Amino acid sequence: MTGMQKDQGPDAVFAAKLAEGVFEIQKCNGCGAHVFHPRVICPACGSADLGWVAPTGRGTIYARTIVRRKPERGGDYNVVLVDLEEGVRMMARVDGIAHDEIAAGLQVSASIAEGANGEPAVVFRPERGAS
């Protein structure tokens, strides 16, 4: 499966997989680089031969912020950047831990839950074995 399909672009493919409970990222068959967000051509080498692979799901927090929101409007929530083991970074949130215990370096693992608008979204939880 390459990035230049006749039917769907890589954004739609990613979303369809996520809706089925599958979190996959792209891997370039030209240079071997992993790619996220989903793209038509590899930003490392320019190849259009991108396939889909399942990441290990393990990652490390690179940066985090806590958005402060009044309790009556839903309360505080965290927003993080996670570096996946495959070498790509993504925005996400971390569930299952107090916001102020999230810090750069925290080891996390991915699962699929609901995003802000009820859509399927990749979220992370602390790796209990590691922390």
Place this chain on the structure above:
Amino acid sequence: MSLRGKAAIVGAALAGCGEAHGKSAMEITVEAVHGALTDAGVSLGDVDAIATCQPLDMLSGLTLAQELGLNPKFTMNNRMGGSSFLSHTLWAAMLLELRLADTVLICYGSNQRTASGKLMTALGLPTYEAPYKPLFPLSSYALAADRHMTQFGTTREQLADVAVAARAWAQKNPEAFIRDPLTREDVIASRLVSDPLRVRDCCLVTDGGGAIVMRRAEAAKDHPKPPVYLLGGGEGTTHRDISEMPDLTVTGAAQSGASAMGMAGVKPADIDVVQLYDAFTINVILFLEDLGFCKKGEGGAFVENGGIAPGGHLPVNTNGGGLSCVHPGMYGIFTLVEAVRQLRGEAGDRQIAGAELALAHGNGGVLSSQVTNILGTESTL
């Protein structure tokens, strides 16, 4: 062929800064245009190229031509956010040097404070960030600040000192929007919005506009005010969305600054006065490092305890910046106007004595686009 010293700013003006009740963004823009043309002693009909970028009007270059009754040879509407205007100066210099145009107008205006009370933007959250609801654009800068603190030990106090310095400069500028005293403790006690950034780490929401007029250097002395020459310029674009920024502690200013200073033939130690786009306090620390005023990771120490305040080792944002003077959404044009005033010796109580070389730096998106201009007086040619 170099653009060094080939074009000059011969007119500059602000309009509607603070609150401009009952005025549209384009009306504020045109007021600034009128001021800049008057300052330059240039007739409207002499303008043969225009450049603008307005937040909500995708075709703002066309709107501007219509509003001014012009049929310009070139209409520039390149959109990179708040850095756009410092890119417009480079394109203007190219048009002038190639004799494709003789008089270029660059302008901006916004009524976001009186129209909405918050940042007005046509941008929505990016696809791969929307599920996590980061505040746009604040949480992006908060993530950069968090990373800088983690990686280099930059402190909450050092971030605060950027805002304190801006306020101290604003107190010397009668046109600044907020001139009340501000202490480090005030900043740290202000409301937390997106950790580690607090309200006083954030730029103002004001109305305001600015405009400049550029001509070829050979014609620049035909105008009433001393010309301010464009000695160098450069750009850097590293990403659009913060989740795609390769390293949150290194901005495209490292590239844009090196290009601009290389063209100008100057180094950071030569610069007399610095105008940086301070959308948030962390910006100033990042840009001072990336532009080479201090080493990477040492920006916090550089700004600490009044380092960039009046009387400090480097005058930065002498108008009070976006943090305390004016911030109508895309601040870039204001870095240019303040640099012009400093180099003309028109800056009143905040004038840097003998200023000959200025650096103006614009930021667009979420640390995404960086554009640097080096400006100088005739003595620097």
